[in-house]
Amino acid sequence: MTVSLPFQLGIHPINWVGEDVHEHGNDTTFEQIMSDISKLGLKGTEMGRKYPKDIPTLKRELAARDIQLVSQWKSVFFTEPSRLNEELESYRQHVLFLKEMGAKVISTCEIGGSLHWDPRRSDHETVVARLNDQEWKDLANGLNLAGEIASEHGLKLTYHHHGGTAVEQPEEIDRLLELTDPNLVSLLYDTGHAYYGGSDPLTLLRKHYDRIAYIHLKDIRLPILNEARAEGVDFVTCIRKGVFTVPGDGVIDFAPIIGELVQRGYNGWALLEGEQDPAVSPAYEYARKALDYIHSIAKKEEV
Numbered sequence: 001m002t003v004s005l006p007f008q009l010g011i012h013p014i015n016w017v018g019e020d021v022h023e024h025g026n027d028t029t030f031e032q033i034m035s036d037i038s039k040l041g042l043k044g045t046e047m048g049r050k051y052p053k054d055i056p057t058l059k060r061e062l063a064a065r066d067i068q069l070v071s072q073w074k075s076v077f078f079t080e081p082s083r084l085n086e087e088l089e090s091y092r093q094h095v096l097f098l099k100e101m102g103a104k105v106i107s108t109c110e111i112g113g114s115l116h117w118d119p120r121r122s123d124h125e126t127v128v129a130r131l132n133d134q135e136w137k138d139l140a141n142g143l144n145l146a147g148e149i150a151s152e153h154g155l156k157l158t159y160h161h162h163g164g165t166a167v168e169q170p171e172e173i174d175r176l177l178e179l180t181d182p183n184l185v186s187l188l189y190d191t192g193h194a195y196y197g198g199s200d201p202l203t204l205l206r207k208h209y210d211r212i213a214y215i216h217l218k219d220i221r222l223p224i225l226n227e228a229r230a231e232g233v234d235f236v237t238c239i240r241k242g243v244f245t246v247p248g249d250g251v252i253d254f255a256p257i258i259g260e261l262v263q264r265g266y267n268g269w270a271l272l273e274g275e276q277d278p279a280v281s282p283a284y285e286y287a288r289k290a291l292d293y294i295h296s297i298a299k300k301e302e303v
Contacts, residue, residue: 005298006265009291010044010070011037011272012216015246015283017050018275019073020116021239025278030061036284038065040291044269046107047072055100069101070269071214073160078142079112079135080120091146095153105158105214105269106150107188110139113166115234126234131166140179147184158188158214161197164235168197173204177211187211191252192218192244192273196225202256209260215270217294219250239275246274246286248293258297 016033018024030050037045045067052058062069074094077083098106111117113129121129131139147157159180161173177187189212194201205212221243228238238244247254261270272290274281 005294006262006267007215008044008267008269009042009272009294010046010068010269011040011042011287012046013048013050014046015272015274015276015287016278017048018239018277019049020236020275021277024239024276025283028278033283034061034065034067036287037067040284040287042067042291044068044070044271046070046271055097059101069098069103070271071103071105071107071158072098073107073109075109075111075117076142076146077111077118078139078146079110079131079166081138084138084142084145087142088145088149092149095150095155098155099153103155105156105186105188107160107214108143108146108157109160109162109165110143110167111165112139114164116164116236126232128164128166128168130172135166136175136179140176143176143185144181147181151184156186156213157184158186160188160190160216161193162190163193163196163238168193170197170199170204173197173199173208177208182211185211186213188214188216190216190218190273191247191254191257192216192220192250192275195220195252196238196243201252202260205257205260209264212266212268214268215261215266216273217247217254217270217290218273218275219245219247219252219254221245221249222251240277242276242280244273244275245281246272246290248290249274249281249286254294255297255300258294259301262298262301 150157191201194204224243
């Protein structure tokens, strides 16, 4: 069952192969992923670690299946000002790759303060290091400069509020958007990371809709989240426990979210994400269920 949606639905390869938990689907080939995406009838995907890095090969494989590369994750380290020039040059190269692939948005996330990605953190630490006032200024400055680079090449920097990082909680998302130039820094709205970080996804969508240029649709298994929080485990351990799943398989009510997007006429990309072990939750099967769920909601919107 398919219905007309104002936005474009795609799917992230993280449903098949983990990005943060490498044992999840590690033996899966890019051919299998792309074949499944094609069978699902979807036309958009993000870059994944199994995809060919060589541009001509990547273009050929995607074109053979009529799939568009929508975006790719880019970590930045702007809270460490000594790295600013290095980070901006790396960002420029990332922009040029995505421009060559025809993408229009760049998934961007600061690693400073993160337990898992900040190289300054040690193994004995257990919580995210929240940013101080100077680090917030450095982050905003770096993002604005990176946003200028993206804009020069016809792309948008979309900031990914993300579990396990220094921009995950509602007040942190608010502060990031207050400090950055709305013409240079947009928001990647992620329903699952919103819930994980303590936001109500619908409230976040309504509050910051005008800054949203890209969307990830992801669900949360609340019993597992509650268990993980009681145990005090970190973000990656939460993934291993199965805290995330596809829309329709968790606690988030996507009906008002999809309704809001339809009502407002959002016409960008929205990618399905599960970020779970495909040996336990087969990627194609769960993606099919998620598509049926979203189309059933959209069908009600049409009535």
